[in-house]
Amino acid sequence: MNVPRIIFVGGFLGAGKTTLMFEAAKQLATKGVRAGLITNDQAPELVDTVLLKKTGTAVTEVSGSCFCCNFQGLVNAIGHLTQGAKADIVLAEPVGSCTDLSATLVQPLMDNKGGHVTVAPLTVLVDPMRLEGIRKGNSTGLHDSSTYIFRKQLEEADIILISKADTLSHEKISDLGVRLASSYPKAEVLAVSARNGLGVETWLEAVMTTSRAGTHLADVDYDIYAEGEAVLGWLNATYQLKSTASIDWKAFAEKLMGALSEHFDSMAAEVGHVKLALCSGDSLITANLVGTRDTLEAHSSFRGESAKLTLNARVQMSPLALENIIREHMQSTCGSIIQAEPIAWRCLSPGRPTPTYRYSAAIPVAKRVGL
Numbered sequence: 054m055n056v057p058r059i060i061f062v063g064g065f066l067g068a069g070k071t072t073l074m075f076e077a078a079k080q081l082a083t084k085g086v087r088a089g090l091i092t093n094d095q096a097p098e099l100v101d102t103v104l105l106k107k108t109g110t111a112v113t114e115v116s117g118s119c120f121c122c123n124f125q126g127l128v129n130a131i132g133h134l135t136q137g138a139k140a141d142i143v144l145a146e147p148v149g150s151c152t153d154l155s156a157t158l159v160q161p162l163m164d165n166k167g168g169h170v171t172v173a174p175l176t177v178l179v180d181p182m183r184l185e186g187i188r189k190g191n192s193t194g195l196h197d198s199s200t201y202i203f204r205k206q207l208e209e210a211d212i213i214l215i216s217k218a219d220t221l222s223h224e225k226i227s228d229l230g231v232r233l234a235s236s237y238p239k240a241e242v243l244a245v246s247a248r249n250g251l252g253v254e255t256w257l258e259a260v261m262t263t264s265r266a267g268t269h270l271a272d273v274d275y276d277i278y279a280e281g282e283a284v285l286g287w288l289n290a291t292y293q294l295k296s297t298a299s300i301d302w303k304a305f306a307e308k309l310m311g312a313l314s315e316h317f318d319s320m321a322a323e324v325g326h327v328k329l330a331l332c333s334g335d336s337l338i339t340a341n342l343v344g345t346r347d348t349l350e351a352h353s354s355f356r357g358e359s360a361k362l363t364l365n366a367r368v369q370m371s372p373l374a375l376e377n378i379i380r381e382h383m384q385s386t387c388g389s390i391i392q393a394e395p396i397a398w399r400c401l402s403p404g405r406p407t408p409t410y411r412y413s414a415a416i417p418v419a420k421r422v423g424l
Contacts, residue, residue: 064178066149066325067343089134096399100328111138121157124409159267160412174211194323198281219246286375303354325367
């Protein structure tokens with residue numbers, strides 16, 4: 054490929070963006086396509102980065118602010134992957150609570166990087182369970198301003214991708230597709246299950262062969278947008294765990310995540326997502342929570358006397374309350390058997406988005422990269 058293609062994978066917290074990027078990178082590798090991956094967060098120490106590095110694909114992390122507020126950081130990351138790693142395709146995952154991506158990312162890239170990159174249609178991944186709750190007038194516990202972000206993400210999408218299709222019947226997928234197409238007629242609607250690869254090849258073909266990117270912008274109220282992010286406590290933590298006995302680390306992960314889930318449920322605190330990664334050498338355990346206790350999943354297992362733990366939590370509560378809950382359950386789960394040494398710890402509430410660029414209209418077709 055002569056001009057690298059940039060594929061943004063947006064969508065609300067817990068939609069499955071990282072799992073999709075993981076599967077997409079694997080499928081691209083089988084076709085001989087060099088891919089690069091970019092993760093993004095308000096703070097470093099991301100579970101997503103730990104997981105995606107296991108694909109063997111080049112991964113770059115832009116942390117400390119969202120892509121839109123650190124546009125140069127995004128451009129630098131793209132350059133690192135396309136020039137250093139010689140990536141043909143770059144998949145970039147914006148922060149899950151971000152919207153207005155067409156105005157702040159897609160348009161500036163197409164306008165300012167002409168001839169250097171091609172921008173693929175903006176994909177927004179949507180969790181069908183959260184979508185159904187919001188569509189029926191029940192925000193599933195989300196603050197109204199966070200629900201506003203969810204809706205705006207769909208409004209600006211070039212492609213709406215229904216995730217977790219393996220959990221739905223064909224009839225349900227069809228019904229959701231019809232409803233989304235009716236509500237958002239400017240978007241193409243597809244469905245995928247990144248867990249088993251269903252529909253990923255079809256989606257990749259769409260984003261790799263079409264230059265219909267950023268065809269429309271959402272009208273975003275930044276006061277509501279800022280409030281929707283600020284209601285979330287945001288925690289990234291890394292620990293080195295050690296024991297004199299062999300530990301079943303999957304059981305540890307399930308115990309910790311289960312205790313956190315039960316605590317959040319008891320407070321009726323809406324979970325954007327809680328992600329965990331336990332690493333030791335080539336062994337990796339991941340666990341995630343995207344709502345109430347019944348959404349908890351843990352994958353893989355290993356035993357040993359030590360592991361590195363990375364934990365990311367996005368929960369609708371104050372940062373201080375979230376910090377206290379995480380510390381409490383880390384201590385109780387480790388008990389007297391496991392020693393937990395903190396390596397990194399960041400707990401915050403996102404500040405008001407201040408994009409580097411914000412376009413008021415889609416740029417003319419003649420100026421679009423690759424056309």
